[in-house]
Amino acid sequence: MSHSYLDMINDYRDLYRLKLEEKNRLCGEIRQMIIGVATENGGHLASSLGAVELVVALLSVFDPMKDKIVFDVGHQAYAYKILTGRKDRFHTLRQWGGISGFPKREESPYDHFDTGHAGTSISAAIGYAKARDLLHQSHNVIAVVGDASISNGMSLEALNQIEELKTKVIIVLNDNKMSINFPIGGLAKHLSHLSTNPSYRKMKDALRSACKNLPLGGSLIEESLKKLKYQIKTALQPINMFEALGINYWGPFNGHNLEELEEVFKLAKAFDESVLIHVITKKGKGYAPAEENPTKYHGVSPRRPRPDAEIVSWSKACAECVEKIAEKDNRVVCLTAAMEEGCGLSRFKKRFPDRFFDVGIAEEHMLTYAAGLAAGGMRPVTFIYSTFLQRAGDQLYHDIAMQKLPVVISLDRSGLVGEDGETHQGLLDIPWFKSVPGLIIASPRDVADMEFMFSNLIKNCDMPAIVRYPKGDAPKRLARDVDAPCAPWLKAEVLRHGREVLLIGHGGVISMLIESCNKIADIYNIDPTLVDLRFLKPLDLETLNKLFVDHSLVIMAEESYAIGGIGEQLLGFAQRVNKHIRWEHMAVPDLYVPHGAKDEQLRYVGICCDEVVKKVSEYLETAPR
């Protein structure tokens, strides 16, 4: 490259003086920057690569200082970040203190709405649009939404609302035919039908020529548009799904053709009604490995030392466990909401294609579908991330737990999740779901216990349940003798019998607590007791109450919000048994934990070995000996 356009420009305003060819070369450079940073730091590579021209065209036509651009999910927004003042900080993407992987209003005045979860952009955009109308302002509002997000129920609710509101919003449907894995459902088929239907292609040509001939500005434009509007209305018979909902549909357009995109965006800007612009892009565009395997490159992990071959992720271990159970029990079916790869289910899908359901980004439907399957005699296991289960809390309560239906929720990425940050933390599942009557909540510390829990839940226990596990690597065996059986069903397990100091935890924090025990013994010559709760609902009060009697400091650690955590609940029982207990709850304080490495996050919220030792030290200083 003789010289770099990316070096030459400050931000999107410099796009105005670039020629088409120069912009195309700039797109290539932006891609290289994205590939470089995302393969190093981890990130949503493939989606952002697919949307580079889309972003450049948007920023060539709209002004994000006044126009509001809302990216759905935000996976597509890396080029947008680079071109709106964050080029020089882009190498800090997803790192502690660096820029976020998602749009964030606090990060930039150009980020108009925080996103992370799917399906929010159309609702937010029509909110922005209606506020503009009511406040007599005149800027543009654009939602950029992928084909996977648009089939989420919330998007569909918002689409249903548009005509009635009589406001103008521009929806750019970035259709990469992918969802996170592959297209799901009738809407995806309908989109692919629209993509190839000649009547729409004809429309596109009409639009293009109209656009070219438009004297942009002046009153001629209005007349041309009026005619065009009529043409659009008539050309679009037979109606498509969007037209059925009263929304103008234009497309499909080539999402990598800058000229075409800029033309249609200009037209949409001048048009006086809401319009959905259907744009076809290629996920992973410009990076061969991602183009070939866009699912693998949907989200890439930060570059880290090559892991031990022996180490397995929690996701994979759980999926394999359920697969083993499914071999012998053909009532077992697996469900996921667009997380086949993330939840390690590809092999299950291959082995049991009839018993695997990826419902797309439709968490609400997934849980009630699972309830129906269970009512019909199956044993569904639904794989979902903790953060996304927040989308289906009511279905868990109202459709599964209230009817005592035996659905097992395999809850991935619970607790702190690292680089995805605020929007993706799994800190609410305990506060929210511990209050759901009749639900079992299990939190295994290792693969051995996880296997025992799944197996018992599916084989012996006809109850609704959650098995909660963190992101990352799963210890195969932790504080457990080889071949020793797991502790009894619904019982806590005392991993270490000591005195005075009682450490309580569950799941991912147990290894930190084991380390803490050793340090406390070394430094203070106190041998603490360590108990793994294993089950968060129901709580094993029999075991705990005995321990509360003869310990004077309790440190309860968990990767959950402190408010509503299990620690809050346990204190009530402890206090009845032993009024003199000093109670320390080590959990996430009442704030949103930013993105960065998980280690940084744990230190930030104070869930770490050093803090445990510090609390023991404080106790020893003040406690009567």
Place this chain on the structure above:
Amino acid sequence: MSHSYLDMINDYRDLYRLKLEEKNRLCGEIRQMIIGVATENGGHLASSLGAVELVVALLSVFDPMKDKIVFDVGHQAYAYKILTGRKDRFHTLRQWGGISGFPKREESPYDHFDTGHAGTSISAAIGYAKARDLLHQSHNVIAVVGDASISNGMSLEALNQIEELKTKVIIVLNDNKMSINFPIGGLAKHLSHLSTNPSYRKMKDALRSACKNLPLGGSLIEESLKKLKYQIKTALQPINMFEALGINYWGPFNGHNLEELEEVFKLAKAFDESVLIHVITKKGKGYAPAEENPTKYHGVSPRRPRPDAEIVSWSKACAECVEKIAEKDNRVVCLTAAMEEGCGLSRFKKRFPDRFFDVGIAEEHMLTYAAGLAAGGMRPVTFIYSTFLQRAGDQLYHDIAMQKLPVVISLDRSGLVGEDGETHQGLLDIPWFKSVPGLIIASPRDVADMEFMFSNLIKNCDMPAIVRYPKGDAPKRLARDVDAPCAPWLKAEVLRHGREVLLIGHGGVISMLIESCNKIADIYNIDPTLVDLRFLKPLDLETLNKLFVDHSLVIMAEESYAIGGIGEQLLGFAQRVNKHIRWEHMAVPDLYVPHGAKDEQLRYVGICCDEVVKKVSEYLETAPR
């Protein structure tokens, strides 16, 4: 009436021997029974009246002993209850110990899925259908869903999934053009377009004649159906929205014509693919007041003594308060999810039509739409029942609170709700939302404080907030001097300064606690202290910690689940200040509270004056004096 058909039959099996004319007369008798009971006990009168022929036709064609019929919401199911073994108990509808107003699996083997919240039936039905396929069974699965429920995001997610699953499910769309108030959105318009489109009417005629000529049984039927299928496919060009999603659409049919309904149900039963049957009914059919004003008769209250004209409901008081604020602040807009009447918003809508939005049964969309409005400079107030906010917990967390957007949620029907029962209790809002960082949660005890809270939230406090209030009557002033200002912002209020016993509460329980104070003073000669928390987040620890120091019994009462309630959280603070406090948390135990009068429910869960007195008595017996 010479003799009663309803008296003559035991259940739906007796329908088989009735002639068409006799069934029609039976429908009239069922309507009379529904009107009699629902106007006495309260209930969802208008919807159930509209669906009598629909239910009779379903039960004439399908056998609910093996076929699975899933009613969405369940408002339409009264005739179904009467005809499936619950005729003699129907007079106990919605009463404590009586039959539920909604389908309940525990109540009857004919109720195949518990409902109450909208939009669940299609998901549940396809779950049942897929389970049937996997278990090689052969029964029919039918979802009966209203035009309001089908536009809920969850229904749309499920519709999107049907084609892909290659299973057969029959969806009966009961279109009464009503939603709870009136039709919302593009889909409603589309349905009305389909209702009048001649090509569909032609289809209907084709179906009817085909149906009549079908020799039901034998192999001829298959050939006829094959032909018919082709006819259907071709007749339905241009495609409609359902066809766009790959679902066969038949209709519209007259939902009060038994003969037509039975014909089409028989055909759907024999058809080998999923089909959506569009049926037009009249809400309130057969009861003149309800036909004329179906919104008013959507849900009717139990017959009770005529209330004092001075008494106002919480819903009405809140709506009027926001209306007053909106007069002076044109940034204020009101949103509701199909609860205009229920939340008392009709007058607001009339006065400020441009600033009122009923989004239909789309709680998720509503909250993020409100977030967009707030981001765009408005001050949205969203009116929603506590139980339905469970549907949009993630939107509250992810789209409103995380971005610190000034959306106020006016949370109606929080706490126990009486006759609607399990599915509609508002017991989760505290456990779920107290853990959302940055949210303010207010719980006023009377209208005066409610007005102060709304006014401050909208005028002075740019924060996301919930104002939580119960179902029923609002005291205008409670433990408050006329013209005395409200307690300071975010502060708890000590209503009575006493000693030894500290009663803590908020919202609806305060009047019960005042009564308890008087009883305790009378019986034990102890003057308790009474504090109204007013704000559940943030908690006023300054005031509380002072009180914890010199009281030895705390009774904290709240209409919330105990697990996750504020009482659980407060104990941690109390214990740090005073280890000798005896702590009694009077809240809802870990179970689902059944339907019945609210008084019965309060006694059942032990939130009442007698329990407070009992706890004081127990304390006095054991405490050192």
